[in-house]
Amino acid sequence: MIRSFDLIEELQEMYASHYSLTNFITDESGNIIMPAKGNNALFNLLLVRGAVKEIIETVTKEFELSKPFFIDILPGVYACIAPVEGHPGTLLWSGVKIEQSSRDMVKNKIDHLIDGVEVDRLLSQTSTLTLESKKEWLLSVKKAANMISQLKGGGVSLFSEHLKVLQEAFKAEEGNVSRFLYSFLEKNSRIDFLGICEPRLDDFYEVSHAAGEDAEQIQGASFSPGEGFLGRVLLTGEQAFWEGIEKDPKYTFFQKYHFYPKSLFCFPIQLRDGTLSLFFGGSRSSEVNTDTVKDSIKNMAMLMEVILSAESLQKENSGHLSRQSALADISMMLVSAPDLKKISYILVDISMSLVKGPFSAVMLKNPQKQNMMLVSRGNIKGERGSYLKRAAKDYFTATSDLPPDRLVPSMKKLEGSPAIIECPLHFRGEILGLICAGTNGHPNQETEELLPFLHTLSLIAGVSLQLAGEGQENVMERKIEILHSSIKEFDAETNRIAEESFKIAREFTGKLALSEPLIKNILIACKVHCFSHEYLAEKFPEAEFPQIVKDGTGILAEGSAFKNEEPGIGSQIFALAVSYARNEGDMEAIIVRPYMKKIRQEFLSYLEDSQVVEQELTLEPESSHAMGSKSVESTIKNHMNLSSREKEVLDLVIQGLNNKEIAQELYISEHTVKNHLTKIFQKLNVPDRTQAISKVYQLTYNGSANP
Amino acid sequence: MVKREHLSLEMECLTLFQSNPYLFETIQGLEKRLGRRMSDLEPILEGLTAQGILQKTGEGALAYFRYKEPAVIAEFSFTSELEPL
The missing domain is CATH 1.10.10.10 (Winged helix-like DNA-binding domain superfamily/Winged helix DNA-binding domain)
Structure with a gap:
């Protein structure tokens, strides 16, 4: 300890004689622990007269210093103060110099303050503070403070200082990487600048945060992996320290941005989501990275990793919250949507907005027909249109229930074009619709993350579609019942035909392998057979049964010919049932049409079988x-x-x-x-x-x- | 990386425009309606415009935004031959 005391004293004297400045050291309470050394007459006089005491107190109490800085003891009279690293509150004071422009003012002031002093001589002995000498002074005092720090030894370790930064920063509500960088800089006088590089969407990296004097020059600078010093670390994945880098060809990266470091370090930081960030920094004044500095940098890098991970987790968390509240909004919107069209608008907009790709399409299956409603944004012409048809056919015409893994959103990888997200909309295993959203590229983490969100969305949409669909179906059924009861009221014979054709059609279609919607449409057609198909089509524009009535009436009309294609099976069954009812069950009188041979034969067989069954039924139960x-x-x-x-x-x-x-x-x-x-x-x-x-x-x- | 922190606000904007398909509003008007800061709204409205969900008329503070309905094909047959649209 004594030895270090002597050495410090010697260092003080050397410094004082070399620069003609007086210097002393104060502790965290403002006490002078190393007395003044040097022959700077003005500073010595001011010290003796107690003019500096108040300033020492103010600086010690109110300033938290991490770097050397100037302070005016009197207006125009400057001292330079540097913190002694590793010993918080310990300061090296050196002074004084006078600004040339302030000499007259200083003379008056000193005349006024201190009587009996030969002011002119005093001032002529004091050096002038110029812009050039300012930088040199700062550097010299910093060096001296560093040497004192090493001579003193012990003290508070830098790592615990860094930890303090971390603790304080985490107390704050919002983590701000830049703020951490500045805090680290304040604690490390050997480092001039620090920064973070993060990946961009286009595989390039950019300097996302930069702290330190002139560091804003490199803020936003971009580079590719392998490019320059920083790009090299991306390739190797190993931390690196460089000294004397000005001669290295890789230096052009910094030159480009008019930033000239002398030494540099860079650490790769792997985040939870697999992305790599870089933590870098260095010095613009010192060329040598000593082991102490390296250790301190390593500590800093470790803490930075914690900070970046915390920030990434925080972002992820706020992302989850944001999604949750967005989902709540979407659910509200879907549930209150009045009809299928509105729901499909919501879905197409949301999918477009989420995936941010070139197109999005929502296809809703029409339960009454073999077609669908398609709502789209973006370009769906050409290949995309063909793809949409294939996808719809694939999902909507599946004969059996789709396996559970096909009911969740998936990425469809297409050859030669960007992947497409397919998101089926279903309710209790029944497919009601499909969202197809084009992405901008091949599946990546970003798009993969969307899938669970879309899954939840598809479940809500499935329920909403079912609700809206039921509503529409109920309205249609009520309308049909009103039409049917009006027939009963006004025309008994037509009503009989309606009822009987409905009855026989229901029994006959039950024996055939027809789809539920088709059977439903045939039966409705029988009920309202007496109305013109134009009237029905006008009242039920979305429904398919008006077409059955149209074609079926065509079949029944004598001489009506179907030139291009045969009428559908539904219309044929409708015609057979109505014809049967009109002729009061006379099998011989049932219409004959060349294209209906097969179905007519099936109908007749069915009638014969059912009559035998009826006879048997009437015989059996009687006593x-x-x-x-x-x-x-x-x-x-x-x-x-x-x-x-x-x-x-x-x-x-x-x-x-x-x-x-x-x-x-x-x-x-x-x-x-x-x-x-x-x-x-x-x-x-x-x-x-x-x-x-x-x-x-x-x-x-x-x-x-x-x- | 694409930031998704604005998802909630994006959905709010969508809800507003979908519920009021005839709304024709400036960014200041939307700021009042949604109770959000203009600086937050701006990138979102621009994004929705770029995706063709909103239509922007005019420039700067005088620009008006309105909802653009998606394309609808009421009866799209998927059982027919697979000819391109």
Whole structure:
């Protein structure tokens, strides 16, 4: 300690004699810990007269110094103060010099302040402060302070100083990388500038933050990996220190921006998302990176990594929050959208705005038809149009339910053109629509990040579409019911045809492998068959059944020909059902058209089968008694050679009535009943009543006609 | 890297224009309607204009923005032959 005290004193003396300046050292409380050395008469006088005491107190209390700076002891009279690194609050004072322009003013001031001094001599001994000498003075005092710092040793380590910066900065609400850089600079007098380079979208890197004197020159400077000193670190991924770089060909990078460092360091910093940033800095005055400086830089780089990671996490977090609140807004918008068109507008705008690609298209499947509504932004002509059709066909015509992995958004990589995001919109496994958004390039992290967001969006959109679709369908169904009930009110025959054709069409289509929407359209067409298709098309512009009515009516109209193509299967079934109903179920009268052979044959087969089934159904449930009496009754009625009165009597005998009961039933005498019975027995060729009953049953079951 | 911090504001702008398709407004007007700073709104409105979602008439503070409806094909058949659009 004593040794270092002596050395410092010696250093002070050397410095003082070399520069003709007086110097002393103060501690964090403003006490002079190393007394003044040097022959600067003016400064010495001011010190003795206590003119500097107040200034020392102010500087120690209120200034937090990291670099040398000038202070005016009197107006025009300057001292230079430098912090002693590693010993916070310890300052090296050196002075004084006078500004040439202020000499007269200083003379008056000193005359006034200090009596009995030969002012002119004093002033002539004091050096003049010029612009050139200012820089030299700063540099010399900085060097001296550095040497004192090394001689003093110990003290507070720079790393703990850096940690303090970090702690203070994290207390602040918002992390600002530039602010950290400046804080680091303040604590490291050997480093003049610091900066950060970040990747741009176009694979170039640019200096995103720069701190230090004149460092704004390189702010925004861009370079590619491999270019210059900084670009080299991107390639190697290794930290690097350079000294005496002015002769290196790579130096042109800095020259280009009129920035001339003498030594340089650069550290790669890998962030959580895989991107690489660079932390660089150096000195414009010192050429040598000592081991101490290197260690301090390494500490700084470590802390910078923490700072950048924290900032990246903060951004990610605020990105999540922002997305969440955006999703809430979108959900509100979708749920309150009145119809499918509005929903598709919202979706196309959002997808366009999110992906920021050349085009976006929303296709909504029309459940009533084999087509869709397409809403788009950007250019969808040519190849893109063909692609959209293929994608729609792929999703909308799938016969079975799509596997779960096809119900989530995916990147479609197309050969020779940028990838496209496909985002199916579905509800309970049923595809309702599809968003296709073109990207600007091949899939990257940015677009991959969009997929989960789009997935959530597609789920909300699916529910909204379902809700809006149900609403529209309900409105249509209500309208159809009103039309149908009006037929019932005004025209009974037309209503019968409507009901019967509806019934038979429903049963027949149930046997065929037709799609649900088509069956629905055929049945609606039957219900409203009597209206003109023009009227229906006007009232239900989005629906498909008016076309079925049109074509079906064409088929039914005699002589109407379909030149280019056959009418659809729906219209053919409609025509068959209406024709069947009009002819009251007469199978022979059902229309015949050359192009309808197959479906007509199927219809007839269906009718025959259903009649057999009906007969069987009517026979089976009836009781044997009812069946027997009915048959016996008809046997008596149709097949016996008896008078009508005899038939009546025989019928009652079979029902188990005696002569008296029969007489009462027929309002005749018992005697007449006996006469009738005698004749019946004769005609049936039976001896008595029991045999007569047996004979009738026998005839009934054997089916023989007259006895 | 593309910044997505403005996503929420972007959605706010979209909501406003979609809910009021006939809105014809300057940036100052939008500033009042959305209660947002002009400096925040400006890049977003420019972005939406570049994507063809908004239409900009005029320049500078006097520029008006309005919603541009997307192209709609009401009945787009996907079962027909795959000829380009």
